[in-house]
Amino acid sequence: MAKGQAKRKRPDPCSFVIFGVNGDLTHRLITPALYNLAAADLLPEKFCVVGIARKGSTSEALREDLMQGLRRFATRPVDDAIARRLLSCVTAIEADPKQPASFDAMRERLDALEQARETGGNRLFYLATPPGAFLPIARELGRTGMLRENGMWRRLVVEKPFGTDLASARALNGELLNLLTEHQIYRIDHYLGKETVQNILVLRFANGMFEPIWNRNHIDHVQITVDEKLGVGHRGSFYDATGALRDMVPNHLFQLLSLVAMEPPVKFDAHSVRSEKAEVLSAIQTQSQEEALQNSVRGQYVAGKIGDAAIGDYQAIAEVRPNSTTETYAALKLTIDNWRWAGVPFYLRTGKALCTKRTEIAIKFKQAPFAMFRDTPVNRLSQNFMIISTEPTEGIELQFNTKVPGPAIDIDGVEMKFRYKDYFQAEPSTGYETLIYDCMIGDNILFQRADSVEAGWRAVQPFLDAWKKVGAAGLQTYRAGSEGPALADELLARDGRSWRRLG
Ligand code: BG6
Secondary structure, three states: OOOOOOOOOOOOEEEEEEOOOOOOOHHHHHHHHHHHHHOOEEEEEEEEEEEEOOOOHHHHHHHHHHHHHHHOOOOOOOOHHHHHHHHOOOEEEEOOOOOHHHEEEEEHHHHHHHHOOOOOEEEEEEOOOOOHHHHHHHHHHOOOOOOOOOOEEEEEEEOOOOOOHHHHHHHHHHHHHOOOOOOHEEEEOHHHOOOOHHHHHHHHHOOOHHHHHOOOEEEEEEEEEEEOOOOOOOHHHHHHHHHOHHHHHHHHHHHHHHHOOOOOOOOOOOOHHHHHHHHHHEOOOOOOOOHHOOEEEEEEEEEEEEEOOOOOOHOOOOOOOOOOOOOOOEEEEOOOOOOOOOOEEEEEEEEOOOOOOOEEEEEEEOOOOOOHOOOOOOOOOOOOOEEEEEOOOOOOEEEEEEOOOOOOEEEEEEEEEEEHHHOOOOOOOOOHHHHHHHHHHOOHHHHHHHHHHHHHHHHHHEEEEEEHHHHHOOEEEEEEEEOOOOOOHHHHHOOOOOOOOOO
16 A cells, blocks of 8 residues: 655745855765656746856856756656756856855855846855864855855855764764754764654654553663665765765664663754754763773774675775774674663664665563463474664564464464655655755754754763784774674673674
């Protein structure tokens, strides 16, 4: 049975200004998402897309470039009429933060363009650039008055990575908040664009049966897994300076953790939801460096095979430093110091070049008392897991025990599965559509607030510090195509637990 979708309104007239318009992110995600919004009639009626382009670029050349990107990365067959209509809104304007005068000229051109297009002065500035450019651009936008709201709105979208540690994230927040107010800043985490991730709140709070058991009385532990098959590929320079922990944990894995662990918000609005998320992240126990070493495993992949594809050593990738100690795999044990979760470990793992791509939250419920079956042939009960899964299939699964048909008492584990695709016929999308649409309608519920970004970095900082201190000591290796370092099993085994198998 397919279920329908509620009709959404068109956003206010606005300009969508993209810095980094010739980059990978614009081609891969932003243009296809704008195209999908155009196809769904969800772009403003009066709209212009401004690409901040290299010196000498023309609007025609930019449109052609975006069209090529769209042909390559669109998530559905491209209808030429829709694409043409979208691209007719595109204008190239030059601006370079190293040349302040170019921002003054940009402001004038933007004002003129907006008058002609009647977009009313509402502007969304999208920083699809490397992180080093965020502040120089924001400062120039601030200096030229382009961020000032005066009866119209002005918003800034900032991509990941938001800082590289607690100090740099704080500094970035501090500077941005000197130029804009929090409600103008949209910090993107693409995991919040995923339907299954957004559904976690609905699963928990729109159903009466889960919340009463969603606590330390009934939950034994939680496993959050974001494993990838892909290696580091051509991103050697970025990745070697970043590593698995920074790349994935304070952002994506913590989004999953906060949605699973947060308290019910009083209202389903941005303030209430974001406050509860920040609250639970700040309740993650800050570990000493010694504890961080005990409660973590990091690894780097060496040559192996994933399916039929041979993968080389991580260290052989272009622009990876010789003898690099950057981790391509990280597993952590965290605890949350609050009434709901005291004593319930949260185990997190993420890595590259593993045997499978899997994104899931597995909630393990406490075992039923076995006493009743003591005098029967039953010698074990299967584990009770709820699995919220984004990859490889989007859905929710419950694992429970059932009686095997027959005269004897025999018990076996079975699964009850809900799969999105069996109920809903969603058009294939990039995951950015909702995020971009929400920026345009001014709903920041799916964006990270300054306090939760900082709470995330605060929780991982002891791991970053401890790993830096010990360098190569303790860095495990694992074969590409395996389940990760063997020591990651130890992290759970010493608590009498085990990871769900990946294979
Ligand atoms: C990005 C990371 O933010 O997320 C990548 O920089 C990673 O290294 C990607 O591959 C994973 O996203 P997804 O949606 O494929 O799980």
